[in-house]
Amino acid sequence: MFSRVFGLHPMLALKELHQHQLKFVIYTLLLSGMYIAGPFLVAGLNARAGQPWDIDLVGLVHSTIGSDAGTTGFGFLGWMIAFGLGIFLLSDEKKNGTLEFLLATPVTRRQVVKAKYVTGMTVLVLNVLAVAVYLSGLVQFISTPYTLFDVWVWCARQAAVLAAVFSISFAASTVAGNAVSAGIISAGLIFGPAPVLLGFRNFLYGLGLIRLEYGLGRVLERIAYAADTLGSVVLGGPHAALPSLPACFLLALLCVGLYYLSVWLFDRSPLERNGQILVFGDTARVLQLVVGAAAALWTASAAAGNTGPLGFLLLVGTGFFVPYLLLGAGLKFVKFLFS
Secondary structure, X not given: OHHHHHOOOHHHHHHHHHHOHHHHHHHHHHHHHHHHHHHHHHHHHHHHOOOOOOOOHHHHHHHHXXXXXXXXXXXXXHHHHHHHHHHHHHHHHHHHOHHHHHHOOOOOHHHHHHHHHHHHHHHHHHHXXXXXXXXXXXXXXXXXXXXXXXXXXHHHHHHHHHHHHHHHHHHHHOOOOOHHHHHHHHHHHHHOHHHHHHHHHHHHHHOOOOXXXXXXXXXXXXXXXXXXXXXXXXXXXXXOOOOOHHHHHHHHHHHHXXXXXXXXXXXXXXXXOXXXXXXXXXXXXXXXXXXXXXXXXXXXXXXXXXXXXXXXXXXXXXHHXXXXXXXXXXXXXXXXXXX
16 A cells, blocks of 8 residues: 555565665664763763763753754764765665666666665654654653753754755765765755855845845845755854754755655666766866856955955956866866876
């Protein structure tokens, strides 16, 4: 019934668990296992060294639920694991050549990608639930200002972030030739929109077309901060807070959309035979464009409001073409040395 409704193949899910069982065990030990058992292990080692047995469970609860930033130990490690898990579930198959063998069996491409997505997402959610159950027990038996409601609100907010990061990296891996390519695309999708939008805002401001305090300038700033939700959670900063519950609902909708997008992309882009670092043609040209655009955006941010429109355009153009040409010359020189 479940497989008919959602198009999942039950044997493929078992195959995923068996094939990646070592990764899943390691991820679970690092994520929920170390969070739960870590304080006890540290206290045991301290006791063997002659120090008093001391486990600060109150501090553990406060640092997890009370901290609004996702840069806590569990949040940071969970973010990195979700990012890597989304990439390697497909990239490992492409590297080892097992994906071609799998697709030769009587299963569809849609069933393959659905099984991988659901298996990876299940592992992440179960880890967050395990920590939430553990925290629920702690707030019941130790004196803290937090309640069960606070625990499960934290669980929903943390799970939404990890699920969104996993969905983005998984969607990128469906069209990438290998893990390096998938990582570059995923990082660009997570960290790129905010600086691009802010750079574009500063570019318009430098030309005298908008004001920063209100109107389009203010709208672009708000959109940039919203787009930076997943990036700021792991990097920290003034906006490094776990998303609110309404924002978590939007992230859940994003995950659903990325799930269907991943299925659609993988069904139409058989790139498992592609071993290029990037799948967008000339890798060197792509790197030149990325570096040049980043330099131009930085120049726009630094020069906005400090010069006239013509001088501003000259600075931004120079900021783009100089790194673009220098990187191109450097890559050609490296290629010449190793040819």
